[in-house]
Amino acid sequence: MSNVINLPSCSHHVMLLYNVYSDRELASIKYINQRLQEKQLCVYASVDAHNKSHLSKISCQIKDYEENVIKGNLIILNLKPFYDSVLAGDLTPFDEFYIHLQKELKHRDCKNGVLIVADCADNLFRDKNFDQCNIVEKWWQDVYIKWLQQQEKTRAQNQNRIINIICPHSGSLLSKHPFDQHKHQLSHNHSIIIDTAGYILTQYTLTRYTTAAYKEKVQVAQSSSYVSSSIEELPIRVLVAEPDPDLQQIYSIWLRAMGFKEIVITNGG
Secondary structure (H helix, E strand, C coil), rough: CCCCCCCCHEEEEEEEECCCHHHHHHHHHHHHHHHHCCEEEEEEEEEHHHCHHHHHHHHHCCCCHHHHHCCEEEEEEEEEHHHHHHCCCCCCHHHHHHHHHHHHHHHHHHCCEEEEEHHHHHHHHCCCCCCHHHHHHHHHHHHHHHEEEEEHHHHCCCCCCCEEEEEEECCCCHHHCCHHHHHHHHCCCCEEEEECCEECCCCCHHHHHHHHHHHHHHHCCCCCCCCCCHCCCCCCCEEEEECCHHHHHHHHHHHHCCCEEEEEECCCC
């Protein structure tokens, strides 16, 4: 049984842990190329997007880069102004981006899904702007919840649009002071944690990941204490007994977001 998460099958707000910057970029480009091939709308939102040499480098690695940008399949978003704005306590650029993206989704009718790779929070965290980092990740988590609620409303119309938001973070930094004091708060603002190899991490394995050397992590990944199989691959039926209609909807949203397919919700036992 594979233990690598299959992102296209369900929506997630992903905390993507990397050890070196090149791993972060390789993983981001890998996911973008996969989603472009599946005809999803992809957004590469980076603080480095204002740097021409950086864009030149990633353009060589993204398949049919210019064509996808021209056709609107790939949106390159410069997050440097967003970074500066959140330092001043202003989330207006983020809210404006959300409105713009909603209009873009409605205009394009993106039935195949949307992938967003966003590194503003990672840059804030690496610069020790911890409060601002959590504000940004909380904003993304709120947006993710809104999309799940919209998805739940359109499910009856067979419009199962997949939304994946990938926010990379340095796993090597999370083991160091003072970064380690914020890792659990940071992780709780995501629906799932994975590493650049695609392995799912729990809160327990996150601690192991950020305290072991990278060369040891690969060995740990092969042990039963580290590996977590993707929930979506498990033949599990879920029965929820809950009389409150609002809680019923919340259970349905979150269980489907975690990859469960067969869910029965009843008013009582």
